[in-house]
Amino acid sequence: AQTVTxxxxxxxxxxxxxxxxxxxxxxxxxxxxxxxxKQPPSRQMILVIRQEAYKQQNAxxxxxSVNFQKAAKSFSLKISDSQLGDTAMYFCAFTAMYSGGGAxxxxxxxxxHLIIQP
Amino acid sequence: xxxxxxxxKYLVTQMGNDKSIKCEQNLGHDTMYWYKQDSKKFLKIMxxxxxxxxxxxxxxxNRFSPKSPDKAHLNLHINSLELGDSAxxxxxxxxxxxxxxSGYTFGSGTRLTVV
Numbered sequence: 200a201q202t203v204t205x206x207x208x209x210x211x212x213x214x215x216x217x218x219x220x221x222x223x224x225x226x227x228x229x230x231x232x233x234x235x236x237k238q239p240p241s242r243q244m245i246l247v248i249r250q251e252a253y254k255q256q257n258a259x260x261x262x263x264s265v266n267f268q269k270a271a272k273s274f275s276l277k278i279s280d281s282q283l284g285d286t287a288m289y290f291c292a293f294t295a296m297y298s299g300g301g302a303x304x305x306x307x308x309x310x311x312h313l314i315i316q317p
Numbered sequence: 318x319x320x321x322x323x324x325x326k327y328l329v330t331q332m333g334n335d336k337s338i339k340c341e342q343n344l345g346h347d348t349m350y351w352y353k354q355d356s357k358k359f360l361k362i363m364x365x366x367x368x369x370x371x372x373x374x375x376x377x378x379n380r381f382s383p384k385s386p387d388k389a390h391l392n393l394h395i396n397s398l399e400l401g402d403s404a405x406x407x408x409x410x411x412x413x414x415x416x417x418x419s420g421y422t423f424g425s426g427t428r429l430t431v432v
Binding site: 244249304 | 365
C-alpha cells in the first residue's frame with residue numbers, strides 16, 4: 200500500500216516570498232505519477248502540477264515547480280513570488296501505474312494549509 | 318461546460334434517511350471515482366469504476382452503494398444515514414493508464430450534513 204506524508208500542517212509567508220511545501224511518499228512501485236492539488240475555500244480541487252516518476256526532469260508550471268527526488272521518495276512544491284490567491288490547502292497525491300492497465304485511485308497526504316499574508 | 322458535475326452541491330438530511338448524489342462527466346474518461354473528505358480535510362478514495370465495472374471498493378459501510386449506468390455517470394446512494402457520514406463527497410474521473418499524465422478531474426463536491 201502507498202502512503203503520502205505531508206509534515207507541515209500549516210505554513211504562513213508574506214506575499215511575494217518563495218515557499219516550499221514538503222511531501223514524502225512510500226511505495227514499492229516503480230512506475231507512478233505524483234501530483235499537487237490546490238483546494239481554495241471554494242473547495243474545488245485544482246491540479247497544480249504533475250510529475251511522472253520515470254522523468255528525471257523536474258516539472259514546472261509558471262510560478263510552481265517541484266523538486267522530485269526519486270531515490271529519497273520526496274516530492275516538494277516550490278511556489279515563487281507567492282500571491283494572495285495562493286492561499287489554500289495543498290495536497291500531495293500519488294497514483295501507481297500497473298502493467299495490467301486501468302487507472303488506480305489517488306492516495307492523498309493530509310494537506311498543508313498555506314496562508315499568504317499581505 | 319462543466320467537465321465533472323455533481324448534484325446537489327449541498328445536502329442536509331436527517332439521520333436514518335436515504336439519499337443519492339449524482340455525478341456526470343463529459344470528458345470521455347474511462348474511470349470515475351468517489352472520494353470522501355472528512356472534517357479534517359483528509360481525502361480518501363471510496364470507489365472506482367472503469368467502464369461501468371467496479372475496480373476499487375475500499376472499506377466503506379455497505380450502506381454506501383455506487384451505481385454506474387454508463388461510462389459517463391457514477392452515482393452514490395447512501396442508506397440509513399448516520400451522523401458520521403457528514404463530509405464532503407467528491408466525484409472524479411481520469412483517462413486510462415496511458416493518459417494519466419492529464420491528471421484526475423474533480424467535481425466541485427457535495428457537502429453532506431446529517432442532523
